[in-house]
Amino acid sequence: MAEENETAYPVAPTTGSSRKAERQRVASSAKAVRAADRPAPRPARAPRRTAKPLRSLVILTMVGGLVATVALPAYGAWRPTEAEAVTIQQLANDNAQSLVVASDATNSTLNRESYSATTSEQIAKKKAQEAAAARAKELAASVASTTSQFASVDLSMVAPGTGAVRWPLASFTMGEGFGARGGAHMGVDMLIGQGTPIYAAAAGVVRVSQESFGGYGVAVTIDHVINGVKVSTLYGHMTYGSRQVSSGQTVKVGQVIGLVGSTGRSTANHLHFEVMVNGGHVNPISWLNANAG
Numbered sequence: 001m002a003e004e005n006e007t008a009y010p011v012a013p014t015t016g017s018s019r020k021a022e023r024q025r026v027a028s029s030a031k032a033v034r035a036a037d038r039p040a041p042r043p044a045r046a047p048r049r050t051a052k053p054l055r056s057l058v059i060l061t062m063v064g065g066l067v068a069t070v071a072l073p074a075y076g077a078w079r080p081t082e083a084e085a086v087t088i089q090q091l092a093n094d095n096a097q098s099l100v101v102a103s104d105a106t107n108s109t110l111n112r113e114s115y116s117a118t119t120s121e122q123i124a125k126k127k128a129q130e131a132a133a134a135r136a137k138e139l140a141a142s143v144a145s146t147t148s149q150f151a152s153v154d155l156s157m158v159a160p161g162t163g164a165v166r167w168p169l170a171s172f173t174m175g176e177g178f179g180a181r182g183g184a185h186m187g188v189d190m191l192i193g194q195g196t197p198i199y200a201a202a203a204g205v206v207r208v209s210q211e212s213f214g215g216y217g218v219a220v221t222i223d224h225v226i227n228g229v230k231v232s233t234l235y236g237h238m239t240y241g242s243r244q245v246s247s248g249q250t251v252k253v254g255q256v257i258g259l260v261g262s263t264g265r266s267t268a269n270h271l272h273f274e275v276m277v278n279g280g281h282v283n284p285i286s287w288l289n290a291n292a293g
């Protein structure tokens, strides 16, 4: 059947056409005989062939119209005619009310998404709502992280032990020791996770309590008098905003003064702890071993 259609098209009014037509008549009659015992002939295909290009043409026209509409905001000077606007409405959406009429689309900042909104007021309102939602989400996230960071710590707890001197951390892993870096390291690095409570090593008065104390970052120093001896302790690299004491404040032994962090000149969460006895640095571990209980 396919051959019949294909040979039918090129037939042209040439001199040899009568002979060709004769051959075709013979061929088609033979086929007709063969086809006679078949139940039903297929419907004519010619109409479908002519319909296809027509449909393509319609689609092309539609696509062309859409492209012109989408591109419109980029070319603000160009104005579509009223007829085109109506056609665009019909093509894009049955609900004409949800469309921005092309003649209104003069704002150069208007983008494709804006076509789902009705008026410029509604577009502005929608964008404001989205911005507000984003801000609220951001704020909630920051509050949640700050709250959870401190909520997990019981700031009223005290260091374990009963002595007048206590360890500043309940537990830790030893990092760089006293006198490291050619004697430049005047304290010890006690490695432990961020947010771990730091305790006052003894009762005393807070001298320094700063968010930025040089290389120590967030730090606290406390002056003590222990058995008549002047002792000072320093706690460095605390978490920002975690200090629980202020300068001049009296603290009890084992009171929480802040939380472990990695502020200042630090590359890992740890407490940098220094002890001065009568104005001179001593090995904090040795001092704690001798005095803490």
Ligand SMILES: [Zn+2]
Pocket (backbone or CB within 6 Å): 176, 185, 187, 188, 189, 272, 273
């Ligand atoms: Zn250190």
